[in-house]
Amino acid sequence: MEDRVIFAALAGLLHDVGKIEQRAQDAPWNPPEGYNPEGQPVHAGWTEYFIQHSVPAAYHRPALQGVYHHRPEDSPAEDRRLGWVVSLADKLSAGERADDEPAGPGNRPPQQMLSIFDRVGAYRDRPGLAHHYLPLSELRLAREALFPVGQSSPDDTRRLYEALRDRLREEARNDPGDAETYLENLLGAFQRNAWSIPSAYYHSMPDVSLYDHARMTAALAVCVDELPDQQIIRLVEALRADFAHAATPEQKTMLDAPVALLVGGDISGIQSFIYTLSARRAAQTLRGRSFYLQLLNEAILRYVLRELGIPLTNVIYAGGGHFYLLAPLSAAKKLPDLQRQITRTLLKHHGTGLYMALGWAEVPASGFSIGRFSRTWDRMHAALRRVKQQKYRELGEDLREVFRVQPHGGNQEKLCSVCGEEKEDCQPLEDEPGEELGRICGLCASFFRAFGRRLPEASYALLTLGAPQPREAGSALDVLAEFGLGIQFYDANRRLLPDGAELPGAERGVLWALDDPRGWPEVSLPAARGLRYTVNRVPHETFDKLQERSHGMKRLGVLRMDVDDLGALFRAGFGEGEKSIATVARLSTLSFQLSVFFEGWVKRICEEVSGDRIYAVYSGGDDLFLIAPWHLVPGLARRIAEDFSQYASANPDVHISGGMAFIHGKYPVYQAAEDAHDALEQAKQRPGKRSFAFLGEAWGWDEFAALEQRFTTLVQVIQEQGGPHSLLQVLQRLADLYRSRRGGGNRPLWGPWMWLGDYQLKRMIEQAKNKPDLRASLQEIYAELSPLYHSLPLWGKAARWAQLYLRNDKEESR
Incomplete structure (x- = not known):
């Protein structure tokens, strides 16, 4: 430079x-x-x-x-x-x-x-x-x-x-x-x-x-x-x-002339790339694939900066598979060639699975003031959409390479048991010496060896930067090297961990602290120091083993959460038209504040809630995907929502929704991701959003807090006070009766759940006459329900939750 x-x-x-x-x-x-x-x-x-x-x-x-x-x-x-x-x-x-x-x-x-x-x-x-x-x-x-x-x-x-x-x-x-x-x-x-x-x-x-x-x-x-x-x-x-x-x-007139370019980059295919996996080796490779995408976004960004001859100061935001930067007007001549080269490199290593689109728009001198910058932002995003709608057009005559028939097909010896694709470099996949469980391609193996295995131990990452180096398709490190980036990890004691790869002939480096730094590793290259918070919680066990750490029912919980209507927040949250106060600095500040929460503070929440029992597939930008023993997930979701509300100044227009799905440890990852996504969509269908979909219903966060309070009460009644498990069945049956007759309306109804509830709850209270604490708790439950039983649906779902939590091994095996 x-x-x-x-x-x-x-x-x-x-x-x-x-x-x-x-x-x-x-x-x-x-x-x-x-x-x-x-x-x-x-x-x-x-x-x-x-x-x-x-x-x-x-x-x-x-x-x-x-x-x-x-x-x-x-x-x-x-x-x-x-x-x-x-x-x-x-x-x-x-x-x-x-x-x-x-x-x-x-x-x-x-x-x-x-x-x-x-x-x-x-x-x-x-x-x-x-x-x-x-x-x-x-x-x-x-x-x-x-x-x-x-x-x-x-x-x-x-x-x-x-x-x-x-x-x-x-x-x-x-x-x-x-x-x-x-x-x-x-x-x-x-x-x-x-x-x-x-x-x-x-x-x-x-x-x-x-x-x-x-x-x-x-x-x-x-x-x-x-x-x-x-x-x-x-x-x-x-x-x-x-x-x-x-x-x-x-x-x-002079101020309406362009002085800079606003450039955006956006990776397509992220969802399929991360989640289209078989259950085999998913736990070992999933976090590595997710972290690799973060590195790929960084590598392409660094490649673009290098080729344009501009420094990192020009990056407005980078994360979540996209980046935005400001570039000189002369960059417009180079960007089409960069788009072609990026496309060719990704095609070589990933086929059509991943695609990076570049879009840009000129910014006039007057365009940086309030009421004006949002227009440029919209024009840049429109350019990005056009590129994504016409993928590979930049290849011209080379477009036929996209449709080239693969030379192999139907060969089980070349079928990767992890990603399901046929690759020439597949090798036997073994968990124990001599126990072959299929085959794994070099790319999938590298996600585990280079990233997934080391990320949980890492406190620092050293990015080594230099000229792009052509490589044959193989490992994830080869892809990064083609864009001029290598990576090595260091532990909390600043010791170099094995398996990474410094870029040969690297010119300089960047040290990322993945958590608050406590000193910095000594490295041989000139290296800048920066924060890049990463939620690198990855238990050292398979999903099968992880689900055994669940309380009650042996299942995993899959949690997906994101900020509601974030696109509208960026587009119109600062106002519209001439009244908009959106500027490049404000949009950058909003992006930065969101990334600090999802990449940083979520890391702290995971540590406090569960120690080593949460598998962080991804958390960054404005969304997250976590897997954990199911009983931890509802409380984790509530804590994230509560902290996000406080972090966002309790702004009523800035809120988050979530959805949780239950899965077995052998369940395919792609299906787990889809199930959790469906639950998240259910939450977002609720009027006002700011909801959590759990146990088949979408709850506003205040409602969910009330549900959780009743769940806690029922667990205490049974576990600590010796209450009958039949209480849980009774509450669920009464709730089913109530829902079947109510039909979704809000008009008060009289029905059999009232006299059945009175009879069964009073009987339990009478039977608890020698247990004063239990008797008092049952009387409180009855007092809240009687006489109209309006809160019966809440108690019914709380009872179902408690039933899953208290389920023993004998019941689980039935």
Whole structure:
């Protein structure tokens, strides 16, 4: 990558870092000692101070040019061009501030970041609702660091800024010895320490982080750096006039000209690729396949960045099988060739099973402001849809390769028992020496060896990056190498684990901490450090063995959950048309906040709920797929829903639904995935959604909490108080009678369930006269039901739940 591109990104990333230094001071409105502001804002002086004291000297010259982004014409530098570039990038990136709303009562805004969830849906248009602020904390998986809080006192705020500043200073001094790696390392440091620091908080709602504003400024600096000098200067002047509502017609026309590309990438075929497996070796390969898709998305993204000659700062979001980035206008000439090469590589290794579509749209200078960016977002997605609707068209005459008849067919010796495809490299599949259980292809075997076997032990992953290397179809590592990526894992003690593969001739590396880092592994390559939370819970046992750890009925529970109407939230959650406050920074912040919950906080929930009994097939983006002993799943789903509601500021327009299916350990994975998907769809059919489908019905989360409370009561009555198991049968029979006569209406009904219930429950109460605790519990159940028995359906389902939970081995074998 050219130094010019790296330096433009570096100057953009550091242009406002002085705001952290300034807010950490006892007297924040005083400039650093010896600094002459010369019409510059005070934070610009603190930016210069940070660069001079914390950034390696090799990067001072480009970084200091960004200090004068407010008035680049006053810069003392001999070459002021980069100052103008950062000035333009900053003004484009700051389009989100044009809402011009005071951030707090009495125009005394807090120096904390407003939760992005306060800016979507109902909260956006109802200013009377309470504001929720993010803690001023480094990014880590702790409730006190992630979940919204109230306003801190001024003394606490300054102290918290001081701690974040000190950590950022220390990390900024770490120079891996390679300019691109230093830039990416600094980007990771910004993410960890500035993710919850507001970029601005006067005259604009503080809902965009300094991290997001800084990296978008860096991205736009890379994009506009290729424009002619005079065009850059005229655009800065036009934006100044536009912000002051004084732009001339000529300037408005200039601002409608494109300055960057919004590029999207989307992998098709993910569902079939992960879940179309036989039950054999599913537990060993399933998580590896899922993690491989994350790596494949990263590898293709890195390949695109490398070929376009742009840094990681230009990525808006990557995860869940798609990515979005900003690129210079000149990238439009290269993207069609990249689409063809990506398609050819995926065809070679995956046939037509996986396909990556690229789509892009030009963004005018005026398109980054509120009320405008959503149009570009829609045009980019429309371009993506067109590519997916015309797959492989980019191959031209080579399209016949897609329809080529395979040279083999019907040969059991070449049939993989895991994925069901015929492959030339199938080998015997053995669980014990000498016990052959079919055959496995090299690709499926590599998912287990390279990823599935090591991921549960891994605390860090080292991505090694270099030039793409042509490989023959074989293992998953070969696919990644074709895009220029290798991978190795390290455990919690930072020791290298076997089975990974460094990319031969790798130029540099990226260290991912899969959890909160406790030190970093020593590696031989220049390596940037970053967080990539991963829910890597994988029990060391087959699904057959895992189901034996269930309480009562020996079955597994399959849980699928996702955010309701997320597409609408991104499309219209920030408003529509000219009233939309959607900007690239806000959309990026929303994506980032969702990924932290699903990739990070869900990891913590799984650890707290079940230890080593949850198999995390996937959790990321806005959805999850978990398998566990069935009795853990209902409580796990409720905990995830409750935490998500708190995390999202209890916003009534941001909620989650889930569905659970019961399966046997030998049940095919694809069918389990389909069953859980059907349950999730049942939940989403309920009016208002925000539901959980369980035991054949969709329950609102409040209803499910009531169901769970009654289940707990019945288990205590029988297990702890010696109550009769017949109570469970009685409640279910009464509920069946009630449902059959009620017919779905809400009108009160009289029926046999009333006198039968009175008779049978009173009889049980009488028989418990020598057990006072049991008698009291039965009387409470009877009192809630009688006289109209309206809550009978709830008690009937709770009884069924308790029956499954209390089922013994003898009953299970019948």
